[in-house]
Amino acid sequence: MFRLALIILAGAGALSAQSAKYGVGRAATADQVRGLGASVAPDGGGLPEGSGTVAAGLEVFASRCAKCHGEKAEGNIGPALAGGQGTLATAKPFKTVGSFWPQATTVWDYVNRAMPFNQPGLLKPPEVYAVVAYILNLNGIIGKDQIMDAKTLPKVKMPNRDGFVADPRPDVGVKPAAKK
Amino acid sequence: MRISGRSSRRRMLGFGAALGGGLLASATESRAVDGVPGQLGIPLGPYGERSPFEKAVRWRRDTKTPETGSSFTPLQDSVGAITPSSLHYERHHTGIPTIDPAGHRLVIHGMVDRPLSLTMAEIRRLPSVSRTLVLECGGNSGSEWAVKTAPDVQRSHGLVSCSEWTGVPLSLVLKEVGIQRGASWVIAEGADACRMARSIPLAKALDNILLAYGQNGEALRPAQGYPLRLIIPGWEGNACVKWLHRLKVTDQPYMTRDETSKYSDLMPDGKARIFTFQMEAKSVITFPSGGQTLSGPGLYELTGLAWSGRGRIERVEITTDGGRTWVDAQLQEPRLPIALTRFRLPWRFEGREELIASRATDESGYVQPSREALIEVRGTNSGYHYNGIKLWRVQADGTVTNV
Numbered sequence: 001m002f003r004l005a006l007i008i009l010a011g012a013g014a015l016s017a018q019s020a021k022y023g024v025g026r027a028a029t030a031d032q033v034r035g036l037g038a039s040v041a042p043d044g045g046g047l048p049e050g051s052g053t054v055a056a057g058l059e060v061f062a063s064r065c066a067k068c069h070g071e072k073a074e075g076n077i078g079p080a081l082a083g084g085q086g087t088l089a090t091a092k093p094f095k096t097v098g099s100f101w102p103q104a105t106t107v108w109d110y111v112n113r114a115m116p117f118n119q120p121g122l123l124k125p126p127e128v129y130a131v132v133a134y135i136l137n138l139n140g141i142i143g144k145d146q147i148m149d150a151k152t153l154p155k156v157k158m159p160n161r162d163g164f165v166a167d168p169r170p171d172v173g174v175k176p177a178a179k180k
Numbered sequence: 181m182r183i184s185g186r187s188s189r190r191r192m193l194g195f196g197a198a199l200g201g202g203l204l205a206s207a208t209e210s211r212a213v214d215g216v217p218g219q220l221g222i223p224l225g226p227y228g229e230r231s232p233f234e235k236a237v238r239w240r241r242d243t244k245t246p247e248t249g250s251s252f253t254p255l256q257d258s259v260g261a262i263t264p265s266s267l268h269y270e271r272h273h274t275g276i277p278t279i280d281p282a283g284h285r286l287v288i289h290g291m292v293d294r295p296l297s298l299t300m301a302e303i304r305r306l307p308s309v310s311r312t313l314v315l316e317c318g319g320n321s322g323s324e325w326a327v328k329t330a331p332d333v334q335r336s337h338g339l340v341s342c343s344e345w346t347g348v349p350l351s352l353v354l355k356e357v358g359i360q361r362g363a364s365w366v367i368a369e370g371a372d373a374c375r376m377a378r379s380i381p382l383a384k385a386l387d388n389i390l391l392a393y394g395q396n397g398e399a400l401r402p403a404q405g406y407p408l409r410l411i412i413p414g415w416e417g418n419a420c421v422k423w424l425h426r427l428k429v430t431d432q433p434y435m436t437r438d439e440t441s442k443y444s445d446l447m448p449d450g451k452a453r454i455f456t457f458q459m460e461a462k463s464v465i466t467f468p469s470g471g472q473t474l475s476g477p478g479l480y481e482l483t484g485l486a487w488s489g490r491g492r493i494e495r496v497e498i499t500t501d502g503g504r505t506w507v508d509a510q511l512q513e514p515r516l517p518i519a520l521t522r523f524r525l526p527w528r529f530e531g532r533e534e535l536i537a538s539r540a541t542d543e544s545g546y547v548q549p550s551r552e553a554l555i556e557v558r559g560t561n562s563g564y565h566y567n568g569i570k571l572w573r574v575q576a577d578g579t580v581t582n583v
Contacts, residue, residue: 018294018296018357019294019296019298019353019356019357020294020355020356020357020358021355021356022305022306022356024298024302024303024305024306024356025296025297025298025299025302025356026296026297027294027295027296027297028287028288028289028295028296028297032285032287032297033287033289033295036287036369036375036425036426037375039367039369039377039426039428039434040434041430041432041434042432042433042434042435043432077244077245088446088450088451088452089448089449089450091561093446093450093561095441095446097441100440100441100452101437101440101441102435102440103435103440105435106434106435106436106437106440106441109377109434109436109437110436110437113374113375113377114273114274114373114374114375114376114437117245117274120274120373120374120375121373121375163450163451163452164440164444164451164452164453164454165447165451165452165453165454166453166454166455167453167454167455167456167457167458168453169456169458169460170460170546171557171558172549172553172554172556172557172558173460173461173546173547173548173549
């Protein structure tokens with residue numbers, strides 16, 4: 001009995017004061033973390049269950065996205081989401097999901113957390129998969145029959161996957177010691 | 181108009197000081213002078229407001245959606261080195277959330293030994309520090325990359341502000357939860373409608389980042405992330421996530437929209453620099469600056485602001501001949517690292533056209549480059565992290581324009 005009480009006390013302790021030194025906070029439960037919403041890694045970690053097709057995505061796009069981004073994602077109040085491949089090294093780079101974004105998972109993550117602009121978080125995971133499939137297909141990145149889910153999406157290779165480099169600065173400022 | 185007001189105020193102050201301050205009262209009509217009865221002022225109040233005669237406000241570019249965009253600090257009206265919280269620049273993506281701190285939680289999870297949910301009261305219980313730090317938007321002066329640049333210093337440089345920030349070292353809280361082996365990044369997320377998120381290297385998180393709840397002696401303003409935000413000394417504002425409600429410790433950056441599609445720097449070869457967090461040394465003359473008018477030839481105090489994400493400002497040089505010769509300005513003390521530093525220089529306007537500019541050097545020895553030097557390396561499409569020397573043209577009639 002005494003031993004049982006000790007075990008219960010220890011368990012209660014694990015759920016209440018949690019931090020190492022100051023003893024503040026409560027254990028963050030899995031439900032609590034889930035309640036904050038998805039946060040998706042480039043390797044697909046954090047992607048929920050569900051899947052979506054290009055055809056389903058066309059319908060989601062028409063009803064939820066086209067008003068701001070244009071019927072063909074050519075841009076309106078919101079930015080263009082397609083086109084621009086091959087323009088990044090020109091005088092007029094056209095940065096879109098298709099030409100610039102390095103990871104397909106970022107498209108899912110951003111649509112899920114921030115779109116539609118005036119009702120972010122409205123779309124259910126299958127709708128997000130679908131609309132991402134539609135946008136990727138518009139950009140010629142996936143075929144019209146490809147299905148996007150937690151397994152296929154991280155494997156999509158974006159055209160600009162290798163287009164990002166580390167910060168080399170200081171690259172311009174003149175060091176007085178190096179003055180001629 | 182502002183300039184003539186400034187000089188007349190100055191004359192009045194000088195005159196008042198000469199007579200022991202006695203005549204100054206006549207301008208305020210609040211004290212009895214020579215038998216004229218005085219009038220009572222307004223009663224004491226619970227929360228201060230500035231004088232109704234002060235008109236400096238933030239400027240914002242019209243956007244199709246009023247919840248997004250930036251508002252710019254009126255640097256041309258600033259004095260000293262601290263920005264009033266009410267005039268701190270803003271950059272929001274989906275508006276300013278209204279958050280009751282009683283219900284707010286900071287959840288720390290991912291590669292930690294003890295996933296934790298903290299209340300604001302618990303965060304405020306932890307040992308705190310205060311630091312005066314500059315905060316600059318990564319896109320500040322982005323208009324300067326173009327040929328036709330912004331007309332005044334508010335619009336060209338106003339996405340920079342400086343406050344005393346108070347909060348808990350993030351390193352302390354991360355030690356409380358226990359970082360697991362292999363962890364290398366922290367994904368910070370806000371509680372705004374779009375849950376704006378950025379990836380922060382764990383090494384920086386364990387170095388000198390603040391979980392800030394205080395600004396200039398009171399709680400953060402809602403527009404500055406109330407009740408809790410990151411303040412990352414020397415790094416671009418966007419990474420200093422506002423309305424912070426989540427820290428996820430991971431072994432990789434999440435390549436969020438705001439660190440890939442935005443706030444990355446596109447180079448002429450088509451490659452984009454990513455995680456260009458640090459803001460480099462920069463300065464700008466705030467008086468005289470674009471849109472202002474000098475009341476005529478004479479002695480003025482030329483002044484402006486310098487800062488660097490790498491540390492203290494060591495030197496600010498001024499040219500009045502378009503960069504042929506430079507003289508050192510006086511720097512306001514104490515020169516705090518990674519804080520706005522006011523510089524000043526007595527300057528005589530002779531009624532001839534002059535091209536004026538400032539050039540900052542920080543404690544690392546980095547010298548603020550010219551616009552031409554920046555463009556030579558980065559082209560004109562990089563969009564962010566512009567810190568070139570800013571020229572103003574003072575015309576013979578005293579009007580000041582952009583160059």
